Amino acid sequence: MAAAPTLILGLETSCDETAAAVVRRDEEGRGEILSNVVLSQVKDHAPYGGVVPEVAARAHIRHLGHLAEKALADANLTASDLTAVAATAGPGLVGGLLVGHTFGKGFALAQSLPFIAVNHLEGHALTPRLLGPCPFPYLLLLISGGHTQFQLVRGVGDYTRLGTTIDDALGEAFDKTAKLLGLGYPGGPQVEALAKTGDSRRFDLPRPLKGRPGCDFSFSGLKTAVREIVQAQGSITDQLRADICASFELAVSETLADRTRRAMVMFREACPDTGTPAFVVAGGVAANARLRATFTMVASSQGFTLIVPPFHLCTDNAAMIAWAGAERFVLGLSDGLDAAARARWPLDTVSAPMVGRGRLGAKA
Ligand code: KG4
Ligand code: ZN
Numbered sequence: 001m002a003a004a005p006t007l008i009l010g011l012e013t014s015c016d017e018t019a020a021a022v023v024r025r026d027e028e029g030r031g032e033i034l035s036n037v038v039l040s041q042v043k044d045h046a047p048y049g050g051v052v053p054e055v056a057a058r059a060h061i062r063h064l065g066h067l068a069e070k071a072l073a074d075a076n077l078t079a080s081d082l083t084a085v086a087a088t089a090g091p092g093l094v095g096g097l098l099v100g101h102t103f104g105k106g107f108a109l110a111q112s113l114p115f116i117a118v119n120h121l122e123g124h125a126l127t128p129r130l131l132g133p134c135p136f137p138y139l140l141l142l143i144s145g146g147h148t149q150f151q152l153v154r155g156v157g158d159y160t161r162l163g164t165t166i167d168d169a170l171g172e173a174f175d176k177t178a179k180l181l182g183l184g185y186p187g188g189p190q191v192e193a194l195a196k197t198g199d200s201r202r203f204d205l206p207r208p209l210k211g212r213p214g215c216d217f218s219f220s221g222l223k224t225a226v227r228e229i230v231q232a233q234g235s236i237t238d239q240l241r242a243d244i245c246a247s248f249e250l251a252v253s254e255t256l257a258d259r260t261r262r263a264m265v266m267f268r269e270a271c272p273d274t275g276t277p278a279f280v281v282a283g284g285v286a287a288n289a290r291l292r293a294t295f296t297m298v299a300s301s302q303g304f305t306l307i308v309p310p311f312h313l314c315t316d317n318a319a320m321i322a323w324a325g326a327e328r329f330v331l332g333l334s335d336g337l338d339a340a341a342r343a344r345w346p347l348d349t350v351s352a353p354m355v356g357r358g359r360l361g362a363k364a
Contacts (some may be wrong), residue, residue: 004027004083005024005025005026005027006024006025006083006084006326006329006330007022007023007024007034007077007081007082007083008022008023008024008025008082008083008084008085008086008116008322008323008325008326008329009021009022009068009071009072009079009082009084009085009086009107009322010022010023010086010087010118010318010319010320010321010322010323010324010325011064011068011085011086011087011088011100011103011104011318011321012038012087012088012100012120012123012316012317012318012320012321013060013064013087013088013092013096013097013099013100013101014088014090014091014092014093014096014097014100014120014316015051015056015092015093015096015145015146015316016040016041016042016044016045016051016056016316017038017039017040017041017315017316017317018038018039018041018059018060018063018064018067019036019037019038019039019067019316019317019318019321020035020037020064020067020068020070020071020318021033021034021035021036021037021071021317021318021319021321021322022034022035022071022072022074022075022077022082022322023130023319023322023323023325023326025323025326025327025330029129029330031129031130031131031323031326033130033319034074034075034076034077035070035071035072035073035074035075036071036312036317036318036319037067037070037071037074037318038312038316038317038318039059039063039067041055041056041059042185042186044056044059045185046184046185048185049175049179049185050175050185051093051145053093053094053095053096054095056093056095056096057093057095057096057098057099060095060096060099060100061099064099064100064103065103068103068107071318079107079111079113080111082111082113083113083114083329084108084113084114084115084116084325084329084334085104085107085108085111085113085114085115085116085325086104086115086116086117086118086321086322086324086325086326086328086329087100087101087103087104087105087115087116087117087118087321088100088101088118088119088120088123088321089101089117089118089119089335089339089340089341089342089345090119090120090341090342090343090344090345091119091120091121091146091342091343091344091345091346092120092146092343093343094341094343097341097342097343098341101117101339101341102341105337105339108337109337114329114334115334115335115336115337115339116324116325116328116329116333116334116335117335117339117341118321118324118325118328119324119345119347120316120321120345121142121147121149121151121345121346121347122156122157122159122324122347123320123321123323123324124140124142124144124282124283124320125140125142125151125153125159125280125282125324125347126153126156126320126323126324126327127280127282127309127313127314127320127323128278128280128307128309129323129327130313130319130320130323131307131309131313134278134280134307135278136153136154136155136158137152137153137154137155137267137271137274137277138153138277138278138279138280139151139152139153139162139263139264139267139277139278139279139280139304140152140153140280140281140282141260141263141279141280141281141282141295142282142283143169143170143171143281143282143283143284143285143286143291144169144170144171144282144283144284144285144315144316145169145171145172145175145186145283145284146169146171146172147169147283148164148165148169148170148171148217148219149161149163149164149165150162150163150164150215150259150260150263150266151347151348152266152267152270152271153280154271156324156327156328156331156333157328157331157333159347159348160270160348160350160351161346161347161348161351162214162215162263162266162267163214163215163216163217163259163262163263163266164216164217164351165216165217165218165219166216166217166218167218167219167220168218168219168220168223169219170217170219170252170283170285171186171188171283171284171285172219173219173220173222173223173252174186174187174188174191174252174285175187175188176223176226177191177222177223177226177244177245177248178190178191180223180226180227180230181194181226181230181236181241181244181245182236182241183241186284188284188285188287188288189287191245191248191249192245192249192287192288192289192290194241194242194245194246195242195245195246195248195249195290196242196246197242197246198239198241198242198243198244198245198246198247199242199243199246199247200243200246200247200249200250201247201250202243202244202246202247203225203229203243203244203247204247205222205225205226205247205248205250205251206221206222206225206251207251207254207255207258208221208222208255209255209259210254210255210258210259211258213262214262214266215259215260215262215263215266216259217255217259219252222248222251222252226244226248229244230244249288249290249291252291253290253291253294256291256294256295257294257297257298260279260294260295260298261298261301261302264279264298264302264304276303276304276305277304277305278304278305278306278307279295279299279304279305279306279307280307280308280309281295281306281307281308281314282308282309282314283314283315284314284315284316286308286309286311286314287311287314287315292308295308
Protein backbone atom coordinates (compact mmCIF):
# COMPACT_ATOMS: atom_id res chain seq x y z
CA MET A 1 0.00 0.00 0.00
CA ALA A 2 1.26 3.51 -0.83
CA ALA A 3 1.66 5.69 2.29
CA ALA A 4 1.82 9.22 0.82
CA PRO A 5 -0.82 10.98 -1.29
CA THR A 6 -0.83 9.64 -4.82
CA LEU A 7 -0.54 12.11 -7.72
CA ILE A 8 -1.48 10.62 -11.07
CA LEU A 9 -1.34 12.08 -14.58
CA GLY A 10 -4.19 10.54 -16.62
CA LEU A 11 -4.44 10.44 -20.43
CA GLU A 12 -7.56 9.64 -22.47
CA THR A 13 -7.58 9.10 -26.26
CA SER A 14 -9.94 6.17 -26.87
CA CYS A 15 -12.49 7.98 -29.06
CA ASP A 16 -13.04 11.62 -30.04
CA GLU A 17 -11.88 13.50 -26.93
CA THR A 18 -8.21 14.21 -26.29
CA ALA A 19 -7.85 14.65 -22.55
CA ALA A 20 -5.26 14.96 -19.76
CA ALA A 21 -5.78 15.44 -16.03
CA VAL A 22 -4.01 15.28 -12.69
CA VAL A 23 -5.80 13.69 -9.74
CA ARG A 24 -4.71 13.41 -6.13
CA ARG A 25 -5.72 10.54 -3.86
CA ASP A 26 -5.01 10.98 -0.17
CA GLU A 27 -4.15 8.25 2.33
CA GLU A 28 -7.83 7.92 3.32
CA GLY A 29 -8.86 7.30 -0.28
CA ARG A 30 -10.36 10.74 -0.92
CA GLY A 31 -9.96 12.08 -4.42
CA GLU A 32 -9.35 15.59 -5.71
CA ILE A 33 -9.15 16.77 -9.30
CA LEU A 34 -6.18 19.14 -9.58
CA SER A 35 -6.62 19.74 -13.31
CA ASN A 36 -8.81 18.36 -16.07
CA VAL A 37 -8.44 19.43 -19.70
CA VAL A 38 -10.54 18.01 -22.51
CA LEU A 39 -10.39 18.88 -26.18
CA SER A 40 -13.48 17.69 -28.01
CA GLN A 41 -13.06 16.75 -31.68
CA VAL A 42 -16.79 17.06 -32.39
CA LYS A 43 -16.21 19.77 -35.03
CA ASP A 44 -13.66 17.59 -36.86
CA HIS A 45 -16.13 14.70 -37.14
CA ALA A 46 -19.44 16.57 -37.54
CA PRO A 47 -19.18 16.82 -41.37
CA TYR A 48 -19.09 13.01 -41.53
CA GLY A 49 -22.01 12.43 -39.13
CA GLY A 50 -19.89 10.26 -36.83
CA VAL A 51 -16.37 9.60 -35.58
CA VAL A 52 -13.75 8.91 -38.30
CA PRO A 53 -10.97 6.83 -36.67
CA GLU A 54 -8.10 8.18 -38.79
CA VAL A 55 -9.16 11.80 -38.21
CA ALA A 56 -9.40 11.08 -34.47
CA ALA A 57 -5.94 9.48 -34.23
CA ARG A 58 -4.28 12.39 -36.06
CA ALA A 59 -5.98 14.94 -33.81
CA HIS A 60 -4.81 13.03 -30.69
CA ILE A 61 -1.22 13.15 -31.99
CA ARG A 62 -1.50 16.91 -32.59
CA HIS A 63 -2.94 17.79 -29.20
CA LEU A 64 -1.99 15.29 -26.49
CA GLY A 65 1.48 16.73 -25.76
CA HIS A 66 0.34 20.29 -25.12
CA LEU A 67 -2.75 19.11 -23.19
CA ALA A 68 -0.53 17.03 -20.86
CA GLU A 69 1.68 20.08 -20.31
CA LYS A 70 -1.39 22.18 -19.56
CA ALA A 71 -2.74 19.59 -17.12
CA LEU A 72 0.54 19.72 -15.16
CA ALA A 73 0.67 23.53 -15.28
CA ASP A 74 -2.98 23.87 -14.16
CA ALA A 75 -2.19 21.58 -11.22
CA ASN A 76 0.91 23.66 -10.36
CA LEU A 77 3.07 20.57 -10.63
CA THR A 78 6.02 19.38 -12.64
CA ALA A 79 6.53 15.86 -13.93
CA SER A 80 8.90 15.07 -11.05
CA ASP A 81 6.04 15.61 -8.52
CA LEU A 82 3.99 12.76 -10.03
CA THR A 83 3.61 9.32 -8.49
CA ALA A 84 2.63 7.54 -11.72
CA VAL A 85 1.17 7.94 -15.23
CA ALA A 86 -2.10 6.26 -16.29
CA ALA A 87 -3.34 6.02 -19.87
CA THR A 88 -6.43 4.45 -21.42
CA ALA A 89 -5.33 1.17 -23.00
CA GLY A 90 -8.77 0.09 -24.30
CA PRO A 91 -11.45 -0.51 -25.36
CA GLY A 92 -11.81 1.98 -28.19
CA LEU A 93 -10.46 3.02 -31.58
CA VAL A 94 -7.05 1.45 -31.80
CA GLY A 95 -5.30 4.36 -33.55
CA GLY A 96 -6.22 6.76 -30.77
CA LEU A 97 -5.46 4.21 -28.06
CA LEU A 98 -1.96 3.71 -29.47
CA VAL A 99 -1.32 7.46 -29.37
CA GLY A 100 -2.26 7.93 -25.69
CA HIS A 101 -0.87 4.63 -24.51
CA THR A 102 2.50 5.07 -26.23
CA PHE A 103 2.75 8.69 -25.07
CA GLY A 104 2.00 7.56 -21.50
CA LYS A 105 4.62 4.81 -21.59
CA GLY A 106 7.23 7.17 -23.07
CA PHE A 107 6.47 9.78 -20.41
CA ALA A 108 6.69 7.19 -17.63
CA LEU A 109 9.98 5.84 -18.98
CA ALA A 110 11.52 9.31 -19.34
CA GLN A 111 10.50 10.31 -15.80
CA SER A 112 11.19 6.89 -14.21
CA LEU A 113 7.55 6.64 -13.10
CA PRO A 114 5.29 3.59 -12.85
CA PHE A 115 2.82 3.18 -15.74
CA ILE A 116 -0.80 2.04 -15.38
CA ALA A 117 -2.78 0.76 -18.39
CA VAL A 118 -6.40 1.67 -17.61
CA ASN A 119 -9.56 0.13 -18.98
CA HIS A 120 -11.72 3.07 -20.12
CA LEU A 121 -14.84 1.37 -18.74
CA GLU A 122 -13.18 1.07 -15.34
CA GLY A 123 -12.63 4.83 -15.50
CA HIS A 124 -16.38 5.38 -15.89
CA ALA A 125 -17.13 2.69 -13.28
CA LEU A 126 -14.97 4.18 -10.52
CA THR A 127 -15.79 7.89 -11.09
CA PRO A 128 -18.32 8.14 -8.22
CA ARG A 129 -15.55 7.16 -5.77
CA LEU A 130 -13.49 10.14 -6.97
CA LEU A 131 -16.39 12.41 -6.01
CA GLY A 132 -17.22 11.05 -2.57
CA PRO A 133 -17.89 7.92 -0.56
CA CYS A 134 -19.33 5.14 -2.73
CA PRO A 135 -18.78 1.77 -1.08
CA PHE A 136 -18.66 -1.48 -3.04
CA PRO A 137 -20.74 -3.21 -4.26
CA TYR A 138 -22.82 -0.96 -6.48
CA LEU A 139 -24.72 -1.12 -9.75
CA LEU A 140 -23.42 0.77 -12.79
CA LEU A 141 -25.29 1.62 -15.98
CA LEU A 142 -22.99 2.96 -18.67
CA ILE A 143 -24.85 4.64 -21.54
CA SER A 144 -22.62 6.33 -24.11
CA GLY A 145 -22.06 6.46 -27.85
CA GLY A 146 -20.02 3.26 -27.71
CA HIS A 147 -21.30 1.33 -24.71
CA THR A 148 -24.57 0.32 -23.08
CA GLN A 149 -24.16 -2.06 -20.18
CA PHE A 150 -25.03 -2.88 -16.59
CA GLN A 151 -22.09 -3.86 -14.38
CA LEU A 152 -22.10 -5.14 -10.84
CA VAL A 153 -19.08 -3.36 -9.38
CA ARG A 154 -17.72 -5.42 -6.45
CA GLY A 155 -14.30 -3.78 -6.23
CA VAL A 156 -11.39 -2.41 -8.25
CA GLY A 157 -10.88 -4.91 -11.06
CA ASP A 158 -13.87 -6.98 -9.91
CA TYR A 159 -16.84 -6.62 -12.26
CA THR A 160 -19.72 -8.77 -13.38
CA ARG A 161 -21.58 -7.70 -16.48
CA LEU A 162 -25.29 -8.19 -15.85
CA GLY A 163 -26.51 -7.01 -19.26
CA THR A 164 -25.37 -5.30 -22.44
CA THR A 165 -26.64 -4.28 -25.86
CA ILE A 166 -26.90 -6.96 -28.50
CA ASP A 167 -26.63 -4.39 -31.31
CA ASP A 168 -26.42 -0.57 -31.17
CA ALA A 169 -25.29 1.47 -28.17
CA LEU A 170 -27.91 3.86 -26.80
CA GLY A 171 -26.01 7.03 -27.77
CA GLU A 172 -25.66 5.58 -31.24
CA ALA A 173 -29.46 5.10 -31.42
CA PHE A 174 -29.90 8.80 -30.52
CA ASP A 175 -27.28 9.80 -33.11
CA LYS A 176 -28.82 7.63 -35.87
CA THR A 177 -32.32 8.92 -35.13
CA ALA A 178 -31.00 12.49 -35.35
CA LYS A 179 -29.33 11.71 -38.68
CA LEU A 180 -32.56 10.24 -40.11
CA LEU A 181 -34.31 13.48 -39.14
CA GLY A 182 -31.64 15.64 -40.77
CA LEU A 183 -30.28 16.89 -37.42
CA GLY A 184 -26.57 17.39 -36.72
CA TYR A 185 -24.03 15.27 -34.85
CA PRO A 186 -23.96 14.45 -31.96
CA GLY A 187 -27.67 13.86 -32.04
CA GLY A 188 -28.55 13.24 -28.39
CA PRO A 189 -28.79 16.88 -27.24
CA GLN A 190 -30.78 17.84 -30.38
CA VAL A 191 -33.23 14.97 -30.00
CA GLU A 192 -33.73 15.96 -26.37
CA ALA A 193 -34.33 19.62 -27.24
CA LEU A 194 -36.87 18.84 -29.98
CA ALA A 195 -38.65 16.20 -27.88
CA LYS A 196 -39.71 18.94 -25.45
CA THR A 197 -42.17 20.37 -27.98
CA GLY A 198 -43.33 17.05 -29.44
CA ASP A 199 -46.22 14.66 -28.81
CA SER A 200 -44.69 11.52 -27.28
CA ARG A 201 -47.87 9.47 -27.96
CA ARG A 202 -48.10 10.20 -31.69
CA PHE A 203 -45.95 7.21 -32.72
CA ASP A 204 -46.04 3.90 -30.91
CA LEU A 205 -42.39 2.91 -31.26
CA PRO A 206 -41.11 -0.50 -30.06
CA ARG A 207 -39.85 -1.01 -26.50
CA PRO A 208 -37.14 -3.54 -27.43
CA LEU A 209 -36.73 -6.56 -25.07
CA LYS A 210 -39.16 -4.98 -22.57
CA GLY A 211 -40.54 -7.69 -20.30
CA ARG A 212 -37.92 -10.25 -21.38
CA PRO A 213 -35.78 -12.04 -18.77
CA GLY A 214 -32.36 -10.56 -18.02
CA CYS A 215 -31.34 -6.96 -18.57
CA ASP A 216 -29.86 -6.87 -22.07
CA PHE A 217 -30.72 -4.13 -24.55
CA SER A 218 -31.41 -3.89 -28.26
CA PHE A 219 -31.81 -0.56 -30.07
CA SER A 220 -31.47 -1.33 -33.78
CA GLY A 221 -35.23 -2.04 -34.16
CA LEU A 222 -36.04 1.37 -32.75
CA LYS A 223 -33.86 3.05 -35.35
CA THR A 224 -35.49 0.97 -38.12
CA ALA A 225 -38.96 1.98 -36.87
CA VAL A 226 -37.95 5.66 -37.03
CA ARG A 227 -36.64 5.18 -40.58
CA GLU A 228 -39.94 3.59 -41.66
CA ILE A 229 -41.95 6.49 -40.23
CA VAL A 230 -39.73 9.03 -41.98
CA GLN A 231 -40.04 7.17 -45.31
CA ALA A 232 -43.82 6.77 -44.98
CA GLN A 233 -44.35 10.47 -44.23
CA GLY A 234 -42.55 11.74 -47.34
CA SER A 235 -41.71 15.28 -46.26
CA ILE A 236 -40.38 16.10 -42.78
CA THR A 237 -41.94 19.07 -41.01
CA ASP A 238 -40.67 20.58 -37.76
CA GLN A 239 -43.71 19.19 -35.92
CA LEU A 240 -43.10 15.69 -37.30
CA ARG A 241 -39.47 15.89 -36.17
CA ALA A 242 -40.51 16.96 -32.68
CA ASP A 243 -43.17 14.22 -32.41
CA ILE A 244 -40.71 11.53 -33.53
CA CYS A 245 -38.10 12.77 -31.03
CA ALA A 246 -40.65 12.78 -28.20
CA SER A 247 -41.97 9.31 -29.12
CA PHE A 248 -38.39 8.01 -29.38
CA GLU A 249 -37.44 9.40 -25.98
CA LEU A 250 -40.54 7.92 -24.37
CA ALA A 251 -39.81 4.48 -25.89
CA VAL A 252 -36.19 4.67 -24.65
CA SER A 253 -37.28 5.83 -21.22
CA GLU A 254 -39.80 2.99 -20.76
CA THR A 255 -37.28 0.44 -22.03
CA LEU A 256 -34.59 1.71 -19.64
CA ALA A 257 -37.02 1.66 -16.71
CA ASP A 258 -37.90 -1.99 -17.39
CA ARG A 259 -34.26 -3.08 -17.91
CA THR A 260 -33.08 -1.15 -14.84
CA ARG A 261 -35.69 -2.75 -12.56
CA ARG A 262 -34.52 -6.16 -13.74
CA ALA A 263 -30.85 -5.28 -13.29
CA MET A 264 -31.65 -4.19 -9.72
CA VAL A 265 -33.34 -7.52 -9.00
CA MET A 266 -30.29 -9.34 -10.39
CA PHE A 267 -28.02 -7.15 -8.25
CA ARG A 268 -30.05 -8.00 -5.10
CA GLU A 269 -29.87 -11.71 -5.89
CA ALA A 270 -26.08 -11.51 -6.24
CA CYS A 271 -25.58 -9.18 -3.22
CA PRO A 272 -28.50 -9.77 -0.82
CA ASP A 273 -27.15 -7.83 2.20
CA THR A 274 -26.37 -4.44 0.71
CA GLY A 275 -29.02 -2.18 2.30
CA THR A 276 -29.33 0.87 0.07
CA PRO A 277 -26.71 0.39 -2.62
CA ALA A 278 -25.70 3.06 -5.13
CA PHE A 279 -27.00 3.01 -8.69
CA VAL A 280 -24.49 4.92 -10.80
CA VAL A 281 -25.37 6.14 -14.29
CA ALA A 282 -22.48 7.34 -16.47
CA GLY A 283 -21.82 8.14 -20.14
CA GLY A 284 -22.97 11.01 -22.36
CA VAL A 285 -26.60 9.86 -22.55
CA ALA A 286 -26.88 10.37 -18.76
CA ALA A 287 -27.11 14.09 -19.61
CA ASN A 288 -30.69 13.53 -20.79
CA ALA A 289 -33.08 15.08 -18.26
CA ARG A 290 -36.05 12.87 -19.10
CA LEU A 291 -33.97 9.71 -18.68
CA ARG A 292 -32.53 11.03 -15.42
CA ALA A 293 -36.07 11.55 -14.12
CA THR A 294 -36.82 7.92 -15.03
CA PHE A 295 -33.73 6.70 -13.18
CA THR A 296 -34.64 8.78 -10.12
CA MET A 297 -38.09 7.18 -10.03
CA VAL A 298 -36.86 3.60 -10.54
CA ALA A 299 -34.00 3.96 -8.02
CA SER A 300 -36.28 5.26 -5.29
CA SER A 301 -38.89 2.54 -5.90
CA GLN A 302 -36.22 -0.18 -5.69
CA GLY A 303 -34.29 1.19 -2.67
CA PHE A 304 -31.16 2.35 -4.53
CA THR A 305 -29.39 5.73 -4.21
CA LEU A 306 -29.00 7.29 -7.65
CA ILE A 307 -25.60 8.84 -8.41
CA VAL A 308 -25.14 10.66 -11.72
CA PRO A 309 -21.71 12.35 -11.87
CA PRO A 310 -21.73 15.93 -13.22
CA PHE A 311 -21.92 16.02 -17.01
CA HIS A 312 -18.21 16.80 -17.60
CA LEU A 313 -17.29 13.66 -15.61
CA CYS A 314 -20.02 11.51 -17.21
CA THR A 315 -18.64 12.07 -20.69
CA ASP A 316 -15.12 11.02 -21.66
CA ASN A 317 -12.40 12.75 -19.63
CA ALA A 318 -8.95 11.99 -18.24
CA ALA A 319 -9.74 12.64 -14.55
CA MET A 320 -11.58 9.31 -14.48
CA ILE A 321 -8.55 7.59 -16.05
CA ALA A 322 -6.19 9.19 -13.52
CA TRP A 323 -8.52 8.15 -10.69
CA ALA A 324 -8.81 4.55 -11.89
CA GLY A 325 -5.01 4.62 -12.14
CA ALA A 326 -4.78 5.84 -8.54
CA GLU A 327 -7.16 3.16 -7.28
CA ARG A 328 -5.12 0.50 -9.06
CA PHE A 329 -1.77 1.93 -8.04
CA VAL A 330 -2.49 1.82 -4.29
CA LEU A 331 -3.42 -1.84 -4.70
CA GLY A 332 -0.04 -2.52 -6.36
CA LEU A 333 -1.59 -2.93 -9.80
CA SER A 334 0.81 -1.08 -12.09
CA ASP A 335 1.82 -2.38 -15.54
CA GLY A 336 5.01 -3.05 -17.47
CA LEU A 337 6.00 -1.05 -20.54
CA ASP A 338 5.12 -4.12 -22.61
CA ALA A 339 1.38 -3.62 -21.83
CA ALA A 340 -0.54 -3.58 -25.12
CA ALA A 341 -3.40 -1.32 -26.26
CA ARG A 342 -6.59 -3.36 -26.80
CA ALA A 343 -9.42 -2.32 -29.11
CA ARG A 344 -11.62 -4.87 -27.32
CA TRP A 345 -11.29 -5.19 -23.59
CA PRO A 346 -14.38 -6.24 -21.64
CA LEU A 347 -14.41 -5.15 -18.00
CA ASP A 348 -15.80 -8.48 -17.03
CA THR A 349 -13.57 -11.24 -18.30
CA VAL A 350 -16.05 -14.08 -17.73
CA SER A 351 -19.10 -12.92 -19.71
CA ALA A 352 -19.34 -14.06 -23.32
CA PRO A 353 -18.73 -11.29 -25.90
CA MET A 354 -21.78 -9.91 -27.70
CA VAL A 355 -22.05 -10.28 -31.45
CA GLY A 356 -23.17 -6.77 -32.45
CA ARG A 357 -20.94 -4.04 -33.82
CA GLY A 358 -21.27 -0.34 -33.04
CA ARG A 359 -19.53 2.99 -33.31
CA LEU A 360 -16.47 1.75 -31.43
CA GLY A 361 -16.33 -1.62 -33.19
CA ALA A 362 -17.44 -4.93 -31.72
CA LYS A 363 -19.23 -4.60 -28.40
CA ALA A 364 -17.11 -5.35 -25.36
O1 KG4 B 1 -19.86 9.37 -23.24
P1 KG4 B 1 -19.86 10.15 -24.49
O2 KG4 B 1 -19.55 11.63 -24.42
O3 KG4 B 1 -18.87 9.61 -25.55
C1 KG4 B 1 -18.74 8.28 -25.91
O4 KG4 B 1 -19.60 7.79 -26.65
O5 KG4 B 1 -17.75 7.66 -25.50
O6 KG4 B 1 -21.31 9.96 -25.13
C2 KG4 B 1 -21.68 10.57 -26.33
C3 KG4 B 1 -23.08 10.13 -26.64
C4 KG4 B 1 -23.51 10.58 -28.04
O7 KG4 B 1 -24.07 9.46 -28.69
C5 KG4 B 1 -24.53 11.66 -27.75
O8 KG4 B 1 -25.53 11.77 -28.75
C6 KG4 B 1 -25.11 11.21 -26.42
O9 KG4 B 1 -24.00 10.72 -25.70
N1 KG4 B 1 -25.74 12.31 -25.68
C7 KG4 B 1 -27.05 12.37 -25.38
C8 KG4 B 1 -27.28 13.62 -24.75
N2 KG4 B 1 -26.07 14.28 -24.69
C9 KG4 B 1 -25.15 13.46 -25.26
N3 KG4 B 1 -28.05 11.49 -25.58
C10 KG4 B 1 -29.28 11.84 -25.17
N4 KG4 B 1 -29.58 13.01 -24.57
C11 KG4 B 1 -28.61 13.93 -24.34
N5 KG4 B 1 -28.91 15.11 -23.75
ZN1 ZN C 1 -16.63 6.65 -22.39
